Amino acid sequence: MNLAYRDIRHNLGRFLLTCMGLGLLLSVVLAMIGIYRGLVVDALTIARAPAVDLWVVEANTRGPFAEASRIPGDIREAVARIADVTAAGSITYQTVETEYQGGKLRLYVIGYELTRPGGPPEIVEGRDIARSHYEMVADRSTGLTLGERVQLGRNTFTVVGLTRHQVNSGGDPAIYITLPDAQKLQFDLAPPAARVQLARGSGGASLDTVNAVVARLHPNASPDATAETIQRWKHLAAITQEAQEVILSRSLVDRARRQIGLFTSLLLAVSAVIIALIIFTMTMEKLKQIATLKLIGASDRTIVGMIVQQALALGLIGFAIGAAIIVNIKDYFPRRVILEPDNVAVLGLIVIAVCLLASGLGVRAALRVDPATALGG
Amino acid sequence: MTGSDSAIPLVRLNGISKHFGEGETRVDALREVSLEVFPRQVVALLGPSGSGKTTLLNVIGCILDPSAGSMELDGELVLHDARWQRGDLRRLRLDKIGFIFQYHNLLPFLDATDNVAVVLQLAGVDIAAARKRAVELLDYLEVGHRKSAMPSKLSGGEAQRVAIARALANSPRIILADEPTAALDSRRAGIVMDLLRKLAVERDAAIIAVTHDEKIFDRFDRIFRLRDGRLE
Numbered sequence A: 001m002n003l004a005y006r007d008i009r010h011n012l013g014r015f016l017l018t019c020m021g022l023g024l025l026l027s028v029v030l031a032m033i034g035i036y037r038g039l040v041v042d043a044l045t046i047a048r049a050p051a052v053d054l055w056v057v058e059a060n061t062r063g064p065f066a067e068a069s070r071i072p073g074d075i076r077e078a079v080a081r082i083a084d085v086t087a088a089g090s091i092t093y094q095t096v097e098t099e100y101q102g103g104k105l106r107l108y109v110i111g112y113e114l115t116r117p118g119g120p121p122e123i124v125e126g127r128d129i130a131r132s133h134y135e136m137v138a139d140r141s142t143g144l145t146l147g148e149r150v151q152l153g154r155n156t157f158t159v160v161g162l163t164r165h166q167v168n169s170g171g172d173p174a175i176y177i178t179l180p181d182a183q184k185l186q187f188d189l190a191p192p193a194a195r196v197q198l199a200r201g202s203g204g205a206s207l208d209t210v211n212a213v214v215a216r217l218h219p220n221a222s223p224d225a226t227a228e229t230i231q232r233w234k235h236l237a238a239i240t241q242e243a244q245e246v247i248l249s250r251s252l253v254d255r256a257r258r259q260i261g262l263f264t265s266l267l268l269a270v271s272a273v274i275i276a277l278i279i280f281t282m283t284m285e286k287l288k289q290i291a292t293l294k295l296i297g298a299s300d301r302t303i304v305g306m307i308v309q310q311a312l313a314l315g316l317i318g319f320a321i322g323a324a325i326i327v328n329i330k331d332y333f334p335r336r337v338i339l340e341p342d343n344v345a346v347l348g349l350i351v352i353a354v355c356l357l358a359s360g361l362g363v364r365a366a367l368r369v370d371p372a373t374a375l376g377g
Numbered sequence B: 001m002t003g004s005d006s007a008i009p010l011v012r013l014n015g016i017s018k019h020f021g022e023g024e025t026r027v028d029a030l031r032e033v034s035l036e037v038f039p040r041q042v043v044a045l046l047g048p049s050g051s052g053k054t055t056l057l058n059v060i061g062c063i064l065d066p067s068a069g070s071m072e073l074d075g076e077l078v079l080h081d082a083r084w085q086r087g088d089l090r091r092l093r094l095d096k097i098g099f100i101f102q103y104h105n106l107l108p109f110l111d112a113t114d115n116v117a118v119v120l121q122l123a124g125v126d127i128a129a130a131r132k133r134a135v136e137l138l139d140y141l142e143v144g145h146r147k148s149a150m151p152s153k154l155s156g157g158e159a160q161r162v163a164i165a166r167a168l169a170n171s172p173r174i175i176l177a178d179e180p181t182a183a184l185d186s187r188r189a190g191i192v193m194d195l196l197r198k199l200a201v202e203r204d205a206a207i208i209a210v211t212h213d214e215k216i217f218d219r220f221d222r223i224f225r226l227r228d229g230r231l232e
């Protein structure tokens, strides 16, 4: 007969309640890890969407996400002519607020050239934009559905396709429209004075302004070398995809990332202490029984086995409950909660390690207990 | 009475002393105790509180290291000059000694049968055989009808008999009991004493019981009186 199992079965209700409590705690830890992963992945989503190798932006900026960048639209043609470039496209990014179902809807508007890099990476429902005006592809997280019409600036757009998980680093859902529509929208929403200037084409400003030109290179080409070539042009900077991702994860969401990271560590530490306390108390309550077991001839191995098995059972069941909870509720979070198997596995290992460590404390107490204490009253 | 004619004592103590602490706090719990207990004997350890009864029982049970002296159990020299002659005292206990506690100390998470069977299992008997023997022992002690009950559902007398069954499971020849009847009324105490007597006779065992219980003094073959750690 297995003593650990029999003891648990005897106090089943209490054991399960403890597992449940631990499970809830671990679900919070898992949620925080998922939120952390989600934040990092979300921050990179928009930069990864066009699947390009190079970002051409305004000189001395780290645009278009971390800093503002405005360059003339005709740069795209110049970039496309570079030897190693296979495709190039102009893109605009702007945040727009509009009315939707009686409330405000914040949208991250991406304008792109229909036949060039920069469009939605994957349409999960509906189709790509086909006409050059007033169609949009929206992310599902906007709440918009196919065929719906939305007012942006002075024009009304029809939703023709849906993407998923396309949000900017602030969590605002993305929509895609054509570059001309986006430039028109930028003009419509600009302050009146700037608009007059733009319309006149004076002051160096022009309606054909974009935020970045993205470029795909030959598979064998070196992004760094091409970037260097472009750097030599006046008024321009070039950022490789790799560098762009570093900028996004390091500077744009760095504070939020560290904030959540620190909180997650704290939560892990708290959980570890609580697990240790539970297991230690579980053992201390049984010292008299352990003394009795010793007296009737149980070996240290039997006693250690009993404590360790119970600790592991508690940890594993609690962890399973926690994982089940978070898997079932993660889609209700307003922002993405991403649980990757390796993160979950690492937490599982940490829980097991903490259980073993904590049972080590219990085991120490149990091995020290004098069998004679069972004889007394 | 019966017994003391058997040649080899089951328990033989020679000059056993035990002190706790040193200097100011030193307590001499046992001073040069020598005694012999023979098979089929039921003996009592008597004495005021703090006189060293439990300490003596713990030394005989090999769960307390004495400070001086030698001890033979069942003809084997297990302690010489305060040094254990065996590394594995647990095995020694498992083979030779059964304990009966003042309060039954049954494991609350096992039923009556398994509380007895666990001892056999710890000694390496397979579980089916262990349970079979456990039920036989419970029948022998007339608590067979409660074999599936959890300890919390047993009366004091029933629990004590289950505990005695457990002490007997490995057929030890030395049974140590610390106030085995303290938690029982006089009728049940009488029944338990009868049982211990029956055991001593049928199994050729020695029984050493600590007691304060004057009602049962007349049931012992011999009474050892302790005072301040010394035998009187």
Ligand SMILES: Nc1ncnc2c1ncn2[C@@H]1O[C@H](COP(=O)(O)OP(=O)(O)OP(=O)(O)O)[C@@H](O)[C@H]1O
Pocket: B020, B021, B027, B028, B029, B047, B048, B049, B050, B051, B052, B053, B054, B055, B056
């Ligand atoms: N672990 C210990 N550490 C220090 N002193 C101890 C320890 N165990 C017992 N003593 C002391 O040794 C003496 C004998 O104790 P013991 O428990 O053997 O008495 P007892 O005769 O069983 O008493 P009671 O009838 O109250 O159970 C007492 O003075 C006690 O305080």
Ligand SMILES: [Mg+2]
Pocket: B053, B054, B055
């Ligand atoms: Mg005592």
